[in-house]
Amino acid sequence: MVMLAPNQQQTEKLIYERPHSLEEVYTHYCPGCTHGIAHRLIAEVIDELDIQERTILVAPVGCAVFAYNYFAFDSAEAAHGRAPAMATGIKRVNPDSIVFTYQGDGDLASIGIAEAIHAASRGEQLTVIFINNAIYGMTGGQMAPTSLLGQVTTSSPTGRDAQATGQPMRIAEMMAGLPGVVYSVRRSLHDARHVIQAKQAIKTAFEAQMQGLGFSIVELLSSCPTNWGMSPADAVHWVRDEMIPVYPLGDYKVAEALQNKRGRN
Amino acid sequence: MAKGRVDIDVDRCKGCELCREACPQNVLALADDLNGKGYRPVILLDPLHDCTGCALCAVVCPDGCITVYRDVPQKTPKKEPVLNGKSLSLAV
Amino acid sequence: MAKELLKGNVAIAEAAVRAGCEAYFGYPITPQTELLEHMSKRMPELGRVFLQAESEVAAVNMVYGAASAGVRVMTSSSSPGISLMQEGFSYIAGSEVPAVVVDVMRGGPGLGNIQPSQADYNQVVKQAGHGDFHPIVLAPSTIQESIDMMVLSFDLAEKYRTLVFMVLDGAIGQMMEPAELPPMREMNEKRPSWALTGQSKRRLNGRLPDKNVVTSIHLGGDELNAFNEKLQAKLAQITANEVRYEESYIEDAEIIVVAFGTAGRVAGTAVKNLRQANVPVGLFRPITLWPFPEKRLAHLAERAKAFLVVEMNAGQMLHDVREAVGCQAPVEFLGRMGGLLPFTNDIEKEVQTIWRRSEVLALHQQN
Numbered sequence: 001m002v003m004l005a006p007n008q009q010q011t012e013k014l015i016y017e018r019p020h021s022l023e024e025v026y027t028h029y030c031p032g033c034t035h036g037i038a039h040r041l042i043a044e045v046i047d048e049l050d051i052q053e054r055t056i057l058v059a060p061v062g063c064a065v066f067a068y069n070y071f072a073f074d075s076a077e078a079a080h081g082r083a084p085a086m087a088t089g090i091k092r093v094n095p096d097s098i099v100f101t102y103q104g105d106g107d108l109a110s111i112g113i114a115e116a117i118h119a120a121s122r123g124e125q126l127t128v129i130f131i132n133n134a135i136y137g138m139t140g141g142q143m144a145p146t147s148l149l150g151q152v153t154t155s156s157p158t159g160r161d162a163q164a165t166g167q168p169m170r171i172a173e174m175m176a177g178l179p180g181v182v183y184s185v186r187r188s189l190h191d192a193r194h195v196i197q198a199k200q201a202i203k204t205a206f207e208a209q210m211q212g213l214g215f216s217i218v219e220l221l222s223s224c225p226t227n228w229g230m231s232p233a234d235a236v237h238w239v240r241d242e243m244i245p246v247y248p249l250g251d252y253k254v255a256e257a258l259q260n261k262r263g264r265n
Numbered sequence: 266m267a268k269g270r271v272d273i274d275v276d277r278c279k280g281c282e283l284c285r286e287a288c289p290q291n292v293l294a295l296a297d298d299l300n301g302k303g304y305r306p307v308i309l310l311d312p313l314h315d316c317t318g319c320a321l322c323a324v325v326c327p328d329g330c331i332t333v334y335r336d337v338p339q340k341t342p343k344k345e346p347v348l349n350g351k352s353l354s355l356a357v
Numbered sequence: 358m359a360k361e362l363l364k365g366n367v368a369i370a371e372a373a374v375r376a377g378c379e380a381y382f383g384y385p386i387t388p389q390t391e392l393l394e395h396m397s398k399r400m401p402e403l404g405r406v407f408l409q410a411e412s413e414v415a416a417v418n419m420v421y422g423a424a425s426a427g428v429r430v431m432t433s434s435s436s437p438g439i440s441l442m443q444e445g446f447s448y449i450a451g452s453e454v455p456a457v458v459v460d461v462m463r464g465g466p467g468l469g470n471i472q473p474s475q476a477d478y479n480q481v482v483k484q485a486g487h488g489d490f491h492p493i494v495l496a497p498s499t500i501q502e503s504i505d506m507m508v509l510s511f512d513l514a515e516k517y518r519t520l521v522f523m524v525l526d527g528a529i530g531q532m533m534e535p536a537e538l539p540p541m542r543e544m545n546e547k548r549p550s551w552a553l554t555g556q557s558k559r560r561l562n563g564r565l566p567d568k569n570v571v572t573s574i575h576l577g578g579d580e581l582n583a584f585n586e587k588l589q590a591k592l593a594q595i596t597a598n599e600v601r602y603e604e605s606y607i608e609d610a611e612i613i614v615v616a617f618g619t620a621g622r623v624a625g626t627a628v629k630n631l632r633q634a635n636v637p638v639g640l641f642r643p644i645t646l647w648p649f650p651e652k653r654l655a656h657l658a659e660r661a662k663a664f665l666v667v668e669m670n671a672g673q674m675l676h677d678v679r680e681a682v683g684c685q686a687p688v689e690f691l692g693r694m695g696g697l698l699p700f701t702n703d704i705e706k707e708v709q710t711i712w713r714r715s716e717v718l719a720l721h722q723q724n
Contacts, residue, residue, distance in 0.1 A: 015269065016333040017332045026302070031279035031327075043329075195325055
């Protein structure tokens, strides 16, 4: 805040500043990677809900493996795909805490799909922030379960072929089908308007946990400029033009208790 | 239109230019110089004071390096309406 | 408290409850399932955490989570499930959080069978997951000992911030014996300073503490090397302090039978029978499989003429005994696989053969 002496005329006011729940550090993410936006939104929500002191992050394996260096609260680093199981263990013995996992598509949709589905199915009091960028980032751009048909990756050099590797997995829709899930939505981080909507969804997801309603998940369509071989600007356009048609944005499940809080799409 | 400015942490900026993409007033530019990490950071280039402090740049910044301020409109002294000898102006 | 007739798996579960276990995560697998079943009843009764996980992989990672939060936590499984849990064991070791695992071993490889076995020795003692670490491994041979060691397991896990295994075989898990349970331990509400509790729980005089992080990553080479040096130093300290074994008829024994768990118990009967036939044989039963009582065995080898290792596998502990004994005496092996117990007769016959051979050798040397 811009603090001024009482009799001094205030000339400007603070409109936006970096959230306190983010550490004041430089991140290892590539330029233009939307992981950074997702981190910032989570931190803003945690600041606004005033839950920093009781929040525990479970970080994944993937590009966000060092997320615990960037958030300013208690954190654990799980084995690949096991964040929902580890988070279950943490939450069950710390029922007053707010526990969330932050997972990519390789972590959640591939190796950790069983842990994710069962945590959701049990209605664990957890929040999952699911980053869908249609690729394995950390290992250098291999095909993910969420890669688009025809998408060229380092392990699908001629483009993803449905015959051989199936169709892209739609996680938000799948999770919505489980009774334990109270909130399952898909948002995108490709421009400012959508980022603001994504933040509202993240907030609702955390509120669902604070109210003890059950499992909440926000799927965030994200970019990976480096492994897609695009400029950051082209990459967010690709999210808008190529990913959204395959992964429609929307609310796939919003429990009644959350209806009045739902973020508009 | 409101006026504003942004303060950019150039040491943390990676020059991804998503903020430039988002800026409706075209007041952001890449610096000629490199920062400590070897990136050309974004700077505010706003000689005509076109920035409105809308904060869209900060909303899309992946590195949380933008702080946004908006000018508080200065009250221009004008004749206050008076009713029965009492000022009607309200504290702002 | 008086002795009662208890089934192994149930006795162990109840001992864990009384040792202050605050959370149990597991998955059904024969021959340990009664342990999980007992926990499913007792833990909720006491307001503690019980959860049947979707797999052993999930179970061990739930244990990892609860261990990171600093509570007394355990899981139990049997051989194929232990194979699946190895991922989690390595992470638990790599982030130095305390956890307890009970492995009621069955025959392998593959699905093998559900009979008693000791074929997990290597996968638990030698390589419980990737990387350089060893859990403490306790191997009881009776239900009473299992109960006592369940309590010890939690104490050791907490003391050294390490993974502790209690390994037994299906025979101990399934049989019934009179045994005495420990008194109920008072619950310790206080969490260790490193635990993930949310920062507000660790406020001291109103001051917000630093965040806690539980991780097994040390990306820099020097950093990981330093971590491993520290881990090895801790393992050396455990080796110095925690070796446990039991001996009988050992003082004048010329032949020493080495066996653990149920095999150790059967061997004990064989040794007693042989002593009645005036064969100078003794029993050495390692109780900690890691740290292994190698110094004591090396010392015994200075005067023993021969060793016989008896195991319910193809010879896994055998290699540790050979390493301890070195060239000082021959080390023979008698093993049963297929989930079968060794017979006392077979052990007695084998010892007699070794005894006669050493007598003949001694005569030759005299002449």
